[in-house]
Amino acid sequence: MAAGRGELPVRKPHSIVPMLIFGAIATAVGIWIVLAIHWFPVDASQQAKRTRILYDVLLIASVPIFVLVITVIGFSIYWYRMRPGEELVDGPPIHGNTRLEVIWTVAPAILIVALCTYSVTVLYANEANHKNALTVDVTARQWAFEFAYPQPDGKAVYSPFLYLPNGRPVVFRIRSLDVIHSFFVPNFAEKIDAVPGLTTTLRVTPTKRGTYAVECTELCGAGHAFMRSTAYVLSPTAFKTWMSKQPVQVRTANGLPTGSVLQTAVPGIPTTGPFTSSTASSTSTSPATTSTTPTSTSTTSASGTSPAAGKAVFASAGCSGCHTLAAAAATGVIGPDLTTRLASDCATPASQKIRGTTLEACIDKAVTDPYAYIPSGYSAGVMPSTFASSLGPTKIAAVVNFLVSVTK
Ligand code: HEC
Ligand SMILES: [Cu+2]
Structure with missing residues (x-):
């Protein structure tokens, strides 16, 4: 049975004047709102001004498009809504509208190319090199x-x-x-x-x-x-x-001033705060002495200069963030892989001349004076050069003993 089925006739189009009036008002209000909002802090550079104006242009271009889409959808839903009795009826058989499709392809394309060109201009202006900078x-x-x-x-x-x-x-x-x-x-x-x-x-x-x-x-x-x-x-x-x-x-190799608190501690955070486990008093002003002197209370299972204590130092001093070392389950990749490279790097003539001939001397020198000899493929200024003072002799000895014990 097909009773009640069929296709609706194409409805008489509504006048678009109400849409135009609504759209014009909504666009004006919308542009006023987006420009009234302070999206950015006060401009304090030429770059900030250019970027803000670019954003204003993007906003002004976006509002009419948003209003167009919402207005057409809204009016269409209202005008062409289903009336009682039309539940089983198909819409009219409309297939394509070439003119409309060309317009909605070409207009956005032109708009996007224009906005891209403008954005690139701003980018180049912002990154321009200036003499006398x-x-x-x-x-x-x-x-x-x-x-x-x-x-x-x-x-x-x-x-x-x-x-x-x-x-x-x-x-x-x-x-x-x-x-x-x-x-x-x-x-x-x-x-x-x-x-x-x-x-x-x-x-x-x-x-x-x-x-x-x-x-x-x-x-x-x-x-x-x-x-x-x-x-x-x-x-x-x-x-x-x-x-x-x-x-x-x-100038120091790591870009920090000699004696800066940055060489050892984090400014604004007390040395005994949540980010350090230091037990040293922080009253001293010299960075060399604000650092921790290891106390036997700080470790329970491993203490002193044993390799086990050194393993704990390796983890707590952040070595594992930069180094791979199987024995410490460390996987850092910024510095040399200590599992595979340490032995050979300590065996080159240049290294032995600077860091000493024994493995122990080599590692001690590598940790306390890291830029004296740079293993091939790496550069100075990356490994912190401050462990000698920030860790103190006991922890240094411990970490050296640990590395010696795991290097063959
Ligand atoms: C910020 C990254 C970083 C941290 C943290 C770091 N290192 Fe290094 N380390 C490097 C880099 C880069 C090198 C190679 C360049 C150099 O020797 O200065 C290196 C070199 C070494 C070497 C020599 C390796 C070789 O192949 O000759 C040893 C040993 C070493 N580090 C041990 C340690 C220990 C122990 C710690 C923790 C107390 C530590 N590193 C913390 C980056 C780091
Ligand atoms: Cu940061």
């Missing part, structure tokens, strides 16, 4: 940033805070000593990852004096949320004055 080296580590301003004779001015002269283009050269971090000043609207083994660059021209947050935006460990600093954009004269008062220091 100020170079600032950014060193990231768990969990702090350190800024270095290169000076003549291979020296540098170091600062845990970022000072910049207003209006002068800056080139940041960014490195990480440990894991992947990301350097971000929201008001500059520019960010880039700090990747171990690479130097990444970021260009910013500050345009507004003020104090801004510097943040790490890559989850980089337990202290990630504390990995913040401050950027001060000063007048050029104030910047000069600040710079002239800073001590010029010899």
